[in-house]
Amino acid sequence: MNLTLNTEGPVDVVTVEEDRIDAAVAVDFKDAFRSLTTDRKGAVVLDLNRVAFLDSSGLGSVVAVQKLLGEGRPLELAGLQPAVAKVMQLTRMHTVFSIHPTLSAALAAHGSAPAA
Amino acid sequence: MTFQIGRQTWADTPSCDLSFAASPTNVRFALILVGDFLERRGLAAARDDVALALGEALNNIEEHAYADRSGGPVVLRVASQGARVMIDITDYGAALPDKKLPAAMMPELDNVALNDLPEGGFGWALIGAISESISYERRDNENRLAFSIAS
Numbered sequence: 572m573n574l575t576l577n578t579e580g581p582v583d584v585v586t587v588e589e590d591r592i593d594a595a596v597a598v599d600f601k602d603a604f605r606s607l608t609t610d611r612k613g614a615v616v617l618d619l620n621r622v623a624f625l626d627s628s629g630l631g632s633v634v635a636v637q638k639l640l641g642e643g644r645p646l647e648l649a650g651l652q653p654a655v656a657k658v659m660q661l662t663r664m665h666t667v668f669s670i671h672p673t674l675s676a677a678l679a680a681h682g683s684a685p686a687a
Numbered sequence: 688m689t690f691q692i693g694r695q696t697w698a699d700t701p702s703c704d705l706s707f708a709a710s711p712t713n714v715r716f717a718l719i720l721v722g723d724f725l726e727r728r729g730l731a732a733a734r735d736d737v738a739l740a741l742g743e744a745l746n747n748i749e750e751h752a753y754a755d756r757s758g759g760p761v762v763l764r765v766a767s768q769g770a771r772v773m774i775d776i777t778d779y780g781a782a783l784p785d786k787k788l789p790a791a792m793m794p795e796l797d798n799v800a801l802n803d804l805p806e807g808g809f810g811w812a813l814i815g816a817i818s819e820s821i822s823y824e825r826r827d828n829e830n831r832l833a834f835s836i837a838s
Contacts, residue, residue, distance in 0.1 A: 591715065593711070593714075593715055593742065594711045594742075594746045594750075595711035595715050624718075626739065627743055627807065627810050628746060628807075630809060631807050632806075634804050634805070634806045635806050637801065638801060642801055653735065654735035654738070654739065657735065657736075658739065658813070661793070661812075661813055661816050661817075662793055662794075662812075664796070666796060667804065
């Protein structure tokens with residue numbers, strides 16, 4: 572599972588560089604996310620801009636990585652495509668996670684401008 | 688048997704017939720083929736909903752009906768009927784509990800502590816929320832799930 576980590580001011584941004592988080596990769600997603608974000612601090616923005624498909628296994632792995640981060644490190648979601656936003660709405664997970672329309676909006680909310 | 692694509696699937700016919708061994712990668716492949724089929728039938732508007740509900744149904748089969756063996760057979764037919772997508776899935780694994788559809792309730796999230804948030808249990812509720820009608824039948828050693836989705 573291809574994830575990248577960038578630090579933008581006070582927040583870590585984890586970008587999913589693949590177009591699906593489904594049952595085939597849910598465990599890989601969790602492992603890759605954990606290895607990028609352990610021993611760090613602060614909020615994490617998960618940039619889902621490339622993700623066109625998220626199933627309930629993928630959603631479960633997003634919940635799992637928020638548990639890994641713990642109470643002190645909120646996981647925020649950015650750049651949801653319509654199909655992904657729909658899953659969040661139907662499951663009401665949009666009430667659990669802060670959701671930003673774009674990565675820039677997420678960074679602006681933390682008082683950080685994205686690197687050019 | 689790994690993955691068979693019905694001969695008529697690529698022609699301009701109203702159904703897409705696939706049979707494959709249940710596995711996460713084959714589920715993914717099936718969803719992509721069904722998405723292409725819907726696009727050719729002018730039903731691209733239903734593609735996301737079908738992918739979500741069908742994916743949940745197929746993953747359930749892979750994880751639960753075939754919990755005791757990997758790669759059990761799945762027979763899938765997706766057909767267009769006007770603006771409606773009809774989905775028929777047959778597998779030969781374990782029956783659903785009590786041989787009936789489970790309640791389609793979304794897991795509770797209100798006032799749930801972070802560590803108690805659900806990581807699963809959304810599948811049937813998602814299928815129920817997306818589909819217009821749904822039926823399940825256990826006959827001999829066969830599970831037959833059918834549901835329809837409006838585009």
